[in-house]
Amino acid sequence: NGGANDTGSWIAQYPPAVTDARGQKATAERFTWEGKVSFQGQFGSATITVPFKKVQSIKVVAGQPNIPPTQVFAKMTLRGGETLDLTLDRASKCYGETAYGNYEIFLKDVAEITFQ
Numbered sequence: 001n002g003g004a005n006d007t008g009s010w011i012a013q014y015p016p017a018v019t020d021a022r023g024q025k026a027t028a029e030r031f032t033w034e035g036k037v038s039f040q041g042q043f044g045s046a047t048i049t050v051p052f053k054k055v056q057s058i059k060v061v062a063g064q065p066n067i068p069p070t071q072v073f074a075k076m077t078l079r080g081g082e083t084l085d086l087t088l089d090r091a092s093k094c095y096g097e098t099a100y101g102n103y104e105i106f107l108k109d110v111a112e113i114t115f116q
Contacts (some may be wrong), residue, residue, distance in 0.1 A: 014116045018051075018094065021060075021109050028096025028103050035095070041074065041086035048086070054078050057114045060107065074110055 015029045031052070033039050038048045039058065064073035071087040078084070090108040097103060102110045 015035070015096070016113050016115045018103070018105065018110060019112045019114075020105060021111050022023070023111070024098075026098045026100055026103055031094065031096040033094050033107075035094050039076070039086070039088065039089040042071070043084060043086055048084075050076065050078075050084070052115060055113075055115055057112060058111050059112045 009116050010053045017027050017032050018031075019025045022025050022078055031037075037053065038049050038051045040047060042048075056079050060075050061073045061075060067073045067087055070090060072090040074086045076084040076086055088107055090106070092107045092108065094105050094110065094113070095103065
């Protein structure tokens with residue numbers, strides 16, 4: 001039925017690769033965004049929530065005009081090939097577990113997240 005539990009088991013099978021703004025890359029198991037297995041952001045005037053299992057990648061793009069200082073601009077590519085331009089809370093965090101320990105990063109410090 002596509003609920004949150006389905007996404008939770010899906011993310012366990014396909015942990016994302018996270019590349020930070022400095023170019024460091026880590027594969028993060030048990031990955032969440034603010035404790036959730038979805039991203040929520042502004043899509044035009046609407047708020048949308050996109051489950052991880054629908055996302056192929058998300059790229060944080062710096063220096064975009066007209067983005068509030070509390071937000072970051074992100075280009076999301078969905079598994080079907082569609083792209084969405086979103087703004088997300090720059091102070092939000094992604095969490096996960098890597099082979100070398102717990103992983104935590106502010107969204108503003110992410111360059112790209114790629115789901116396998």
